Amino acid sequence: MNMVPVRQTISVVTGCFNEVENLPEFYRRIRAVLLEYPEFDYEFIVADNCSTDGSRELLRKMAAADPRFRVILNAANFGHIRSPFNALLHARGDVALYICSDLQEPPELLGRFIQEWKNGAEVVCAVKSASQENPVMFAIRRFYYRLIGYFSDVPQLQDFTGFGLYGRRFLEALRLYHEPYPYFRGLVAEIGFRRVEVPFVQERRK
Template sequence: MEIISICIPCYNEEKSLPIFYNEIIRIAKLMNEIEFEFVFVDDGSSDNTLNIIKDLAKADNRVRYISFSRNFGKEAALYAGIKYSKGDYVAVMDADMQDPPALLPNMLSAIKEEGYDCAATRRNSRNGEPVIRSFFARMFYRIVKKISKAEIIDGARDFRLMTRQMVNAVLSMGEYNRFSKGIFGWVGFKTKWFEFENIERVAGETKWSFWKLFIYSIEGIVAFSTVPLALSSLIGLFFCFASFVLIVVIISKTLLWGDPATGWPSLASIVFFVGGIQLFCTGIIGNYLANIYLETKGRPIYIVKQEG
């Protein structure tokens, strides 16, 4: 019988884990034509998450787990989960119930009966999310869609079900700086999208602050597009041309009218503006260099402390 591996990254999810487990077990009973394994990845939790997972593993031999030596981040946990999985099909989903397990039967049907390689999910609304956060999220997806070759859908969740072939393709991308939404889109394969209304966390608090999401979005753009580098070059060329024109104008005015040295406030403003543009472009280059620096170190994506 074929097997579905459910990979669940967990970071301080002691309140939501029992609720999630009960729901995923209920769905597994309905899908009795296929076997399940549940791979929990404890991402260095500081609460009782790991002990709860261990208790689940003792009571259910389908439950397996790995625990990191510290918090390496969700991207590392996602990668570890799918690498540790053994199923013919692999699903990744959160433990906070924002990814509805009830979609799994239809997702499996899309792969087995309709010929898709992947069944992915996206939110068709952002109800309950702060307005400013929603605005910047939509802007990010619009920007990255225009400047990247990877298919990154607005509202896409990490929750998806993949064939083993697609999973192997994702695992082949062993880069240190990971942006899974971009990786899933970059490897290609035929994907069917399932939409659902935004769901609030069943328990606990989100680990993603606005600042963390902002940094994550920058990492995503840097990982899957070189357009910012080209943009910084174009900005540099524009200011070089503008400077040349201004020099010609100033020399002409001085020769024709003997224009005195006035206008220092405007000059200071221009200097500060151009300086800011230079720092902005340097920052873009710095982000790419930082990624190259981290990749060349060859550090492991995560370190396992315990497994079972």
């Protein structure tokens, strides 16, 4: 008897706080990338941190219109670290793409991540080669994370925000860490697995 092959699933994970004006474009651009890979199923997971601008109402409508669109409505604002970390743990796909919903990180780069994954990479990390944000803030952040790297026992990923791709084995390893405030960038370096780094220019916050 011929067995029908099981289609792999891509999870797209993001956090959200007061992004009502960005969400439609964010969804449209990511879906355009996913439609280039019809061999995969996909799901969206959006964790909302108690938005007050109408984002939650819009997310409910988007979830009602697309059965692959899942929403986590947090009871409180758990911050930009814990909330997306929790959303990653809810990803059911064979691989998870993590991206911020403020459009500073170009959704079109997700296609490059998927190609690297198809070529065998289990983790793909997008690293900022440049940024269109305030140059002073960019320099301060760069210095701060280099300082962390200097004192860390584990080599850190410089100019890495978490934007990237994470295979199922990495996601399962992530479940073994029960830290109240996880330092995700450090965990990516500590957990390991075969990793590819992809440079990108961070856009100005929408």
